Amino acid sequence: MLEARMTQAATLKKLLDAIKELVTDANFDCNDAGINLQAMDNSHVALVAFLLRAQGFEHYRCDRNHSLGISLASLTKILKCAGNDDVVTLKSEEDGDLLSLVFESPNQDRVSEYDLKLMDIDSEHLGIPETEYDAVVKLSSSEFQRICRDLSVLSESVIIDCSKDGIKFSASGDIGSGSVKLKQGASVDDNADTSTTIELKQAVTLTFSLKYLSNFTKATPLSDTVTLSMSGEVPLLVEYKVSDVGYIRYYLAPKIGDDNA
Numbered sequence: 001m002l003e004a005r006m007t008q009a010a011t012l013k014k015l016l017d018a019i020k021e022l023v024t025d026a027n028f029d030c031n032d033a034g035i036n037l038q039a040m041d042n043s044h045v046a047l048v049a050f051l052l053r054a055q056g057f058e059h060y061r062c063d064r065n066h067s068l069g070i071s072l073a074s075l076t077k078i079l080k081c082a083g084n085d086d087v088v089t090l091k092s093e094e095d096g097d098l099l100s101l102v103f104e105s106p107n108q109d110r111v112s113e114y115d116l117k118l119m120d121i122d123s124e125h126l127g128i129p130e131t132e133y134d135a136v137v138k139l140s141s142s143e144f145q146r147i148c149r150d151l152s153v154l155s156e157s158v159i160i161d162c163s164k165d166g167i168k169f170s171a172s173g174d175i176g177s178g179s180v181k182l183k184q185g186a187s188v189d190d191n192a193d194t195s196t197t198i199e200l201k202q203a204v205t206l207t208f209s210l211k212y213l214s215n216f217t218k219a220t221p222l223s224d225t226v227t228l229s230m231s232g233e234v235p236l237l238v239e240y241k242v243s244d245v246g247y248i249r250y251y252l253a254p255k256i257g258d259d260n261a
Contacts, residue, residue: 002030002066002092004052005059009103010084011222011245013076018219018240018248019048020072027067027123030092034060034246039123046212047126047235047251056245058087068092068099069119075099078114092118128251133229133237135162135204139182140194141226141240145217147180152210154178157255162230163203167196171210194224204230207255213238216250 006012019026022041029036034053041048054060082088082103091100096118103112147169151158155173162168166186170179187195219240220226229237235251242248 001061001063001094002068002090003059003061004030004035004057004091005087005089006056007058007087008084009079009082009086009088011242012088013079013082013084014219014221015050015052015242015248016072016076016079018216018222019050020076021215021218022046022048023072025069025071025119025121027069027121029065029067030062031065032062038126038128040126041212045209045253046215047128048248049128049251050242050248051246052242053246056243059089064094066092066094067121069121070099070116071119074116078116081112081114131229131231131234131237132201133234134201134231135167135229136199137162137167137196137228137230138225139167139196139228140187141217141220141223143182143194144226144228145214145220148210148214148217150180151178152214156210157207158210158213159205159207160228160230160236161203161205162198162200164198164200167198167228204232206230206232206236208236208252209255212250212252216252219248219250222248 023039026037026039034051036051038049078101085106086103089102099116099118101114151171155171159170166181166183168179168181182196184198185195216238222242223240227239235253238250240248
C-alpha cells in the first residue's frame with residue numbers, strides 16, 4: 001500500500017495549481033523513491049514532470065510500485081477543503097480504486113477524511129534523455145513571471161537570446177515591440193539568492209510560445225528561483241525546485257517559423 005504524510009497541504013495545493021491547466025488527468029506513479037508524474041499537455045506541445053521524493057515526506061511507505069490515475073480537477077477540489085497548514089496524509093491500497101486523503105489541523109483538533117475515486121488512464125511514459133545544454137540560466141521566478149506577463153501584451157511569442165552579456169527576452173507584434181535584459185549577477189529584488197546566473201557554452205537564440213511560458217509560471221509560488229536550460233533544436237527545460245521535497249519541470253519545443261517543432 002501507499003501511505004504518504006506531508007507536513008503542509010499548501011505544497012500539494014501549489015503543485016496542483018502549477019499543472020492543472022496543462023493536464024486534466026494523469027497517473028501519479030508511486031515507488032519507494034517517491035511520487036512522480038509525467039504527462040503531455042492536451043495539445044501535445046509541452047511536457048510536465050514532477051517528483052516528490054520519499055525523504056521529503058514526514059512519513060512515506062510504498063510497498064510496491066503502482067500508479068494512481070487521478071482527475072486533477074477533482075483532486076484540486078478536495079484539497080481546497082484542507083487548510084494550508086494542515087498535515088495531509090495520502091493512502092491507497094495496492095489494487096484499490098480509491099485515494100484516501102486525511103487532513104489534520106496543526107493542533108490536531110480537526111480531522112477531515114475524503115475518498116477520491118481513481119481512474120484508469122492509459123499513458124505512455126516518455127524517456128527524457130539527459131541533455132548537455134548550451135545555456136543554463138537561473139533567475140528570480142517572480143521576475144520571469146513578470147517578463148512573460150509584460151511581453152504577452154505584445155505578442156504570442158518571445159525570443160530568448162542568451163549570451164555572455166546576459167539573457168534578453170524580446171517580443172514584437174501589431175502594437176509595437178519590447179524587450180527585457182537581465183545581466184549576469186543582476187538581482188532585481190535585492191536578494192542575492194535570486195540573482196541571475198548564466199552558465200554558457202555557446203550563445204543561444206530561440207523562440208517560444210508565451211502562452212505556454214506564462215502557464216509554466218504558475219509554479220512561481222513553489223520556488224524563489226527558476227532555471228531555464230536551452231540548446232538549439234531541443235526543448236527548453238524550465239525547472240522549479242520544490243524546497244527540499246523535489247521539483248517540477250516543464251519541457252517546451254522551440255518555435256520554427258510560425259509552428260511549434
